[in-house]
Amino acid sequence: MNGPVRTEPLHGEIPLLATSGSYSVVVLMRGYAEPQGAGDAVRADGTVTLVLPRGWASDSSRGLAPSADGGSKTALEEAVRGPILVDTGGPWARGALLEALATQGVAPEDVTLVVGTHGHSDHIGNLGLFPEAALLVSHDFCLPEGLYLPHGLCETQPLILGSGLQVWATPGHGGQRDVSVVVEGTSLGTVVVAGDVFERLGDEDSWQALSEDPVAQQRSRERILSVADVVVPGHGAPFRVVRETVKSFDM
Numbered sequence: 274m275n276g277p278v279r280t281e282p283l284h285g286e287i288p289l290l291a292t293s294g295s296y297s298v299v300v301l302m303r304g305y306a307e308p309q310g311a312g313d314a315v316r317a318d319g320t321v322t323l324v325l326p327r328g329w330a331s332d333s334s335r336g337l338a339p340s341a342d343g344g345s346k347t348a349l350e351e352a353v354r355g356p357i358l359v360d361t362g363g364p365w366a367r368g369a370l371l372e373a374l375a376t377q378g379v380a381p382e383d384v385t386l387v388v389g390t391h392g393h394s395d396h397i398g399n400l401g402l403f404p405e406a407a408l409l410v411s412h413d414f415c416l417p418e419g420l421y422l423p424h425g426l427c428e429t430q431p432l433i434l435g436s437g438l439q440v441w442a443t444p445g446h447g448g449q450r451d452v453s454v455v456v457e458g459t460s461l462g463t464v465v466v467a468g469d470v471f472e473r474l475g476d477e478d479s480w481q482a483l484s485e486d487p488v489a490q491q492r493s494r495e496r497i498l499s500v501a502d503v504v505v506p507g508h509g510a511p512f513r514v515v516r517e518t519v520k521s522f523d524m
Contacts (some may be wrong), residue, residue, distance in 0.1 A: 291460050297327070299377060302373055318395050321362045323357070324357040326356075349424070358388070360389060389408070391447035411450035411451065445487065446470055464503045
């Protein structure tokens with residue numbers, strides 16, 4: 274039976290790669306949050322993660338904008354046929370983001386979906402680089418040219434994007450509309466790209482001060498830890514989730 278959950282560092286260089294039969298997860302840029310000076314100033318930027326469909330090749334997704342003809346479900350299915358970017362970092366990291374994408378053979382016009390985990394500038398500051406992509410920013414889903422579609426995402430109803438690929442509603446840090454991306458069945462197990470639901474490994478004594486709804490965020494954290502093998506946090510290195518096994522004895 275399952276026992277307590279603990280977290281530990283996941284060793285590996287950036288970009289971190291986890292592959293599956295359907296998708297590859299690549300952590301392009303590791304977020305950070307560093308105190309500056311003697312006051313409360315912090316220099317920060319958010320983690321940027323790329324999810325690539327298996328067998329995707331550059332040029333294969335260009336010029337094929339998602340259509341609203343079949344509703345939001347069909348539009349989402351079309352949007353995940355190409356590279357998916359989870360968060361974009363801040364505008365000050367524009368050059369670094371373009372370089373990191375290029376190392377994976379991805380140009381801005383290749384990206385078909387950008388997921389913004391929440392609306393803070395260090396996570397969605399480069400949306401303008403991807404005018405041809407569908408956008409799912411918090412709970413707002415829109416197609417290129419600004420056509421917004423309903424979708425029904427809530428804590429009890431995830432968005433199923435593809436086989437082993439979901440978007441979860443994980444409220445708390447930025448309010449009620451934060452989201453996380455869940456990729457199942459990778460070489461590292463289930464990977465959850467969690468935005469700032471987790472700031473970093475070992476943030477247990479600090480995340481509450483940055484949360485707009487600590488009760489909801491605690492619920493989101495527990496939910497993620499119940500399924501994740503690896504968490505990609507908003508401002509630190511990916512970390513592993515280890516579930517202790519408790520032996521049972523028959524009486």
